[in-house]
Amino acid sequence: MLVQRLRPYSTSVFGEISQLAVTHGAIDLGQGFPDYEGPRAMLDLAREAIATGINHYTSPKGQPELRAAIVAERSRRSGEQYDAATEVVVTAGATEALTASLLGLVEPGGEVILIEPFYDSYPAAVALAGATARTVAMVADCDGFTLDLDELRRAITPRTRALVLNSPHNPTGSLLSEKDLRTIAELACEHDFLVISDEVYEHLVFDEIPHASIASLPDMRQRTIVVSAPAKTFNVTGWRIGWALGPAPLIHAVHAAKLYLTFVPPAPFQPAIAYALEREQDWAAANRAALQGKYRLLSNALRHLGFDVKRSAGGYFVCADVGTDGTAFCRDLPSRAGVAAIPVAALSTRPDWNTLVRFAYCKRDATLHEAIARLGA
Numbered sequence: 371m372l373v374q375r376l377r378p379y380s381t382s383v384f385g386e387i388s389q390l391a392v393t394h395g396a397i398d399l400g401q402g403f404p405d406y407e408g409p410r411a412m413l414d415l416a417r418e419a420i421a422t423g424i425n426h427y428t429s430p431k432g433q434p435e436l437r438a439a440i441v442a443e444r445s446r447r448s449g450e451q452y453d454a455a456t457e458v459v460v461t462a463g464a465t466e467a468l469t470a471s472l473l474g475l476v477e478p479g480g481e482v483i484l485i486e487p488f489y490d491s492y493p494a495a496v497a498l499a500g501a502t503a504r505t506v507a508m509v510a511d512c513d514g515f516t517l518d519l520d521e522l523r524r525a526i527t528p529r530t531r532a533l534v535l536n537s538p539h540n541p542t543g544s545l546l547s548e549k550d551l552r553t554i555a556e557l558a559c560e561h562d563f564l565v566i567s568d569e570v571y572e573h574l575v576f577d578e579i580p581h582a583s584i585a586s587l588p589d590m591r592q593r594t595i596v597v598s599a600p601a602k603t604f605n606v607t608g609w610r611i612g613w614a615l616g617p618a619p620l621i622h623a624v625h626a627a628k629l630y631l632t633f634v635p636p637a638p639f640q641p642a643i644a645y646a647l648e649r650e651q652d653w654a655a656a657n658r659a660a661l662q663g664k665y666r667l668l669s670n671a672l673r674h675l676g677f678d679v680k681r682s683a684g685g686y687f688v689c690a691d692v693g694t695d696g697t698a699f700c701r702d703l704p705s706r707a708g709v710a711a712i713p714v715a716a717l718s719t720r721p722d723w724n725t726l727v728r729f730a731y732c733k734r735d736a737t738l739h740e741a742i743a744r745l746g747a
């Protein structure tokens with residue numbers, strides 16, 4: 371029954387692995403969600419919003435207060451300026467911002483370049499738009515991964531309409547270098563394609579390295595849609611708030627598609643997120659530092675267990691080469707060890723990643739210690 375273009379995407383590896391974790395009572399280091407809560411005052415504000423009647427349609431672009439908070443936070447942090455009235459749209463999670471960008475800006479038959487491995491919604495969203503994905507693989511770089519710029523050049527055709535970027539990257543945790551960003555920007559300008567820059571892990575870059583957006587490079591603002599969300603910054607992955615930032619004509623297109631997907635984003639969470647963006651940056655900074663500690667804890671433990679652990683520069687995930695078929699390994703792990711993880715093969719179309727497994731470290735230290743003990747046993 372399922373339409374042909376969605377057939378390859380009828381299940382989500384995150385749903386499947388989380389279900390296995392529930393079935394076997396396993397600790398879920400698969401799906402990337404924290405098991406501890408965001409700032410208390412933000413949570414209280416959402417409760418208060420429901421109690422005081424903020425339960426109805428908002429502006430389809432999002433509440434003005436939230437839009438103002440989004441652009442103000444970006445301006446304070448990076449100096450990038452966006453107009454809250456015309457250059458931002460609030461969506462149901464970053465996933466909707468990305469899907470609406472592709473639906474609103476890529477004609478059927480257009481080509482979209484994706485970087486493998488990728489977050490699973492990217493190829494599905496390209497398929498929803500009736501477009502064609504052309505993929506470029508990341509390549510090994512010391513103990514991490516980097517973009518293969520030569521393959522990227524070869525993937526560009528006259529039909530290329532957009533490139534989807536994600537840095538810090540899910541699943542590898544790698545950060546695109548400034549040189550990579552510059553090369554991508556030059557190619558985008560030369561071949562006249564858009565960049566959809568998924569920056570949902572922008573507040574989680576380790577070692578105090580400032581997050582760099584491709585939108586800040588010369589001539590890129592006009593052709594970049596920045597997609598972000600508070601889910602990972604403030605531990606609210608289930609609130610389904612996200613946004614797209616960009617020049618007015620691009621945001622107009624994203625908005626047009628979004629109108630017929632969800633119409634408006636969830637109302638009661640918007641004032642709480644506006645508050646958090648304005649007032650809880652210290653919480654976010656402390657959480658970023660804590661996450662770096664969690665990354666070290668889990669990666670050292672995985673290394674002790676004999677896995678070839680890759681370097682992560684930020685985000686929620688660390689990848690390890692388990693030296694055997696990662697899909698079978700992850701299918702067995704919940705029942706065998708009481709821990710769940712994601713096979714990177716499920717986030718790719720190529721066999722290159724078959725022995726790589728993604729572990730989420732965005733968990734309480736106690737959870738990580740228990741998972742490590744179980745893996746050791």
Ligand code: GLN
Pocket residue numbers: 382384385400401402403489540
């Ligand atoms: N972004 C999260 C991850 O990569 C959650 C994905 C999902 O559940 N669809 O794990």
